[in-house]
Amino acid sequence: SRGLGDVYKRQIIDRKNNHSTKYNELIKKFGVDDVIPLWIADMDFKTAEPVINAVKSKAEHGIFGYVYRPDEYFESFINWQKKRFGWEPKKELLSFSIGIVPALGALVRQFSEKGDKILIQTPVYSEFYDINLDNERIVIENRFIEKNGEYSLDLKDLEEKLKEQPKLLIFCNPQNPIGHVWTYEELKAIGDLCVKYNVPVISDEIHADLTLWDNKHIPMASVSEEIRKNTITCTSTGKAFNVAGLQCATIVFNNLEEKSKFDKFWKDLEVHRNNPFNLVATIAAYTEGEEYLVQLKKYLEDNIMFVYNYCKENIPQIKPNIPQATYLVWVDCRQLCKDFGFNQADLEEFMLKKAKLGLNPGRSFQKDLEGFMRINTACPRSVLEKALKQLENAVKELSK
Numbered sequence: 288s289r290g291l292g293d294v295y296k297r298q299i300i301d302r303k304n305n306h307s308t309k310y311n312e313l314i315k316k317f318g319v320d321d322v323i324p325l326w327i328a329d330m331d332f333k334t335a336e337p338v339i340n341a342v343k344s345k346a347e348h349g350i351f352g353y354v355y356r357p358d359e360y361f362e363s364f365i366n367w368q369k370k371r372f373g374w375e376p377k378k379e380l381l382s383f384s385i386g387i388v389p390a391l392g393a394l395v396r397q398f399s400e401k402g403d404k405i406l407i408q409t410p411v412y413s414e415f416y417d418i419n420l421d422n423e424r425i426v427i428e429n430r431f432i433e434k435n436g437e438y439s440l441d442l443k444d445l446e447e448k449l450k451e452q453p454k455l456l457i458f459c460n461p462q463n464p465i466g467h468v469w470t471y472e473e474l475k476a477i478g479d480l481c482v483k484y485n486v487p488v489i490s491d492e493i494h495a496d497l498t499l500w501d502n503k504h505i506p507m508a509s510v511s512e513e514i515r516k517n518t519i520t521c522t523s524t525g526k527a528f529n530v531a532g533l534q535c536a537t538i539v540f541n542n543l544e545e546k547s548k549f550d551k552f553w554k555d556l557e558v559h560r561n562n563p564f565n566l567v568a569t570i571a572a573y574t575e576g577e578e579y580l581v582q583l584k585k586y587l588e589d590n591i592m593f594v595y596n597y598c599k600e601n602i603p604q605i606k607p608n609i610p611q612a613t614y615l616v617w618v619d620c621r622q623l624c625k626d627f628g629f630n631q632a633d634l635e636e637f638m639l640k641k642a643k644l645g646l647n648p649g650r651s652f653q654k655d656l657e658g659f660m661r662i663n664t665a666c667p668r669s670v671l672e673k674a675l676k677q678l679e680n681a682v683k684e685l686s687k
Contacts, residue, residue: 298667299331299667299669299670300331300333302331308327308329309324309326309327309329309331310324313645316645317639317645319639319640321643322639322643322644322645323643323644323645323670323673323674323677324645325644325645325646325662325663325664325666325674326645326646326647326661326663327647327663328463328526328613328614328615328663328665329526329529329531329532329663329665330529330614330665330666331665331666331667331670332529332583332665332666333529334528334529334530334568334572334579335528335571335572335575335576335578335579335580336579337571337572337574337575337576337579338528338530338568338571338572338576340571341567341568341570341571342564342567342568344567345563345564345567346564351563352563353560354560354561354562354563354566355560355561356383356561356566359570360383360566360569360570361378361381361537362378363569363570363573363574364376364381364537364569364573365378365381366573366574367573368506371496371504372495372503372504372505372506372509373509374506374508374509376508376520376539379543379546380539380540380541380542380543380546381537381538381539381540381546382537382538382540382546382549382550383535383536383537383538383561384521384535384536384537384538384553385534385535385536385558386523386525386531386534386535386536387491387493387521387522387523387525387536388414388418390521390536390538390549391414391415391418391457391489391491391521392418392421392422393549393552393553394455394489394519394549395418395419395422395424395455395457396422396552397548397549397552398454398455398487398545399424399454399455400454401422401423401424402423402424402425403424403425403453403454404424404425404426404427404451404452404453404454405419405424405425405426405427405453405454405455405456405457406427406428406429406448406449406451406453406455406456406457406486407419407426407427407428407429407456407457408428408429408430408431408440408445408456408458408459408462409428409429409430409431409652409653410431410464410465410617410649410652410653410656410659411459411462411463411464411652411653412459412463412464412491412652413647413651413652415457415459416654418457419457424454427448427451427453428448428653429441429444429445429448430444430653431465436606436608436619438465438467440473440476440477442476442477442480445477445480446480446484449480449481449483449484449486450484452484452486453486454486454487455486455487455488455489456477456481456486456487456488456489457489457491458477458488458489458490458491458507459491460474460490460491460492460495460504460505460506460507461492461494461495461497461498461504461611461612461613462612463494463613463615464613464615464617464647464649464652464661465608465610465617466608466609466610466611466612466613466615466616466617467610467611467612468498468502468503468504468611468612469505469507470505471505471510474505474507474510474514475510475511475514477507478507478510478511478513478514478517478518479511479513479514481514481517482513482514482517486517487517487518487519488507488514488517488518488519489518489519489521490506490507490508490518490519490520490521491521492504492506492507492520492521492522493521493522493523493525493526493536494526494527494612494613495522495527496524496526496527496580497526497527497584497587497612497613497614498584498611498612499584499587499588499591499610499611499612499613500588500611502611502612504612506520507520508520508539508541515541516541516542517541518541519538519539519540519541519545520538520539521536521537521538521539522536522537522539523535523536523537524568524569524572524573524576526613527572527576527580527583528568528572528576528579528580529665530565530568530572533562533564533565533568533569534562534565535562535565535566535568535569587614587664587665589668590614590664590665590666590668590671591607591609591610591614591616591664592609593668593671593672594607594616594662594664594671594675595607595608595609595616597675597679598618598675601675601679602675602678602679602682603622604620604622604623604626604682605618605619605620605622605623605678605682606618606619606620606622607619607662614663614664614665615661615662615663615664616661616662616663616664617649617659617661618646618659618660618661618662619658619659620634620658620659620660621657621658621659623658623682624657624658627685629658630657631648631649631650631656631657631658634648634658634660635648635660637681637685638660638678641681641684641685642674642677642678642680642681642682643677643681644674644677644678646660646661646662647660647661647663648660648661649661
């Protein structure tokens, strides 16, 4: 089968024997290793059979010397974007990167200076903070409006922040951790404001292929020609095909000058040749991976609804959202905190020490956020069942 395969869904694969960050860095991350890891955003499923076969074939060849990216490499990306999102990036404006996070770091360095302001929209993927702070930029935030667990864009505040003339808006599309799929109207409003105030957009679209149910991803650069000219898009097979460790991303520029500047940055570091495995894996994913993706998303949808319904029925103090994209569930624990007098640190300790779960804390995504956690649901159902039972029992212990 070219798909996920029922055996993969049920099979619990021992990732500790494969140098897995998710499993082997528990002590480094949490200080303990007796927890179920549901944190870092990769999946506990094998990738698509065509990807595995492509990598096997390359391995069996036995020579892993220098390689180049053939025309087929970027053509497969263009065809995938065109078929799935109705968007046809120009081949001459595409660059390879060893990952989206390294690309974001390079773009921040290239298009801003130390002490410059960079705008992000929070809560958001924690690296958006880290990339800027590590490079001595000043982070300013356009925070989403939250009401009863629902999030909406604060356009008025966005415009006020853009008036401060940040050098860049780093944009998350679809949004992580709240799993929002941006509408055309939202994208146009954000994009038009950035054009108006001459603030370039770097759009991180790594979760584009993981829209769920009937939600449709719209690339920011596809909204209008004006917005395209102001947008750099970063995307990858890493999340949807679980190949993040192969370090491969595609960056879509809006002009040759910016692309050349980016390419020179990596050439100056002598990081410009390809990895023979990410080369064939990317082509296989984009040319033969669609069936896998269809089956994967159905399984993820079922997992997400399992988490939602389990908490609703058994742990009502904890309210997971139903994301429109990603396999990451944003969990509102504010009622639990209120009931038991927890602050954020107490909540994190409870999840770790009592429920024995390794989760991402909400304050990783917005610095002063209280009462939220993030759960990675991309694992066999039996793992989620065990995790939620542990959480339920831990809450019951508190209530005694």
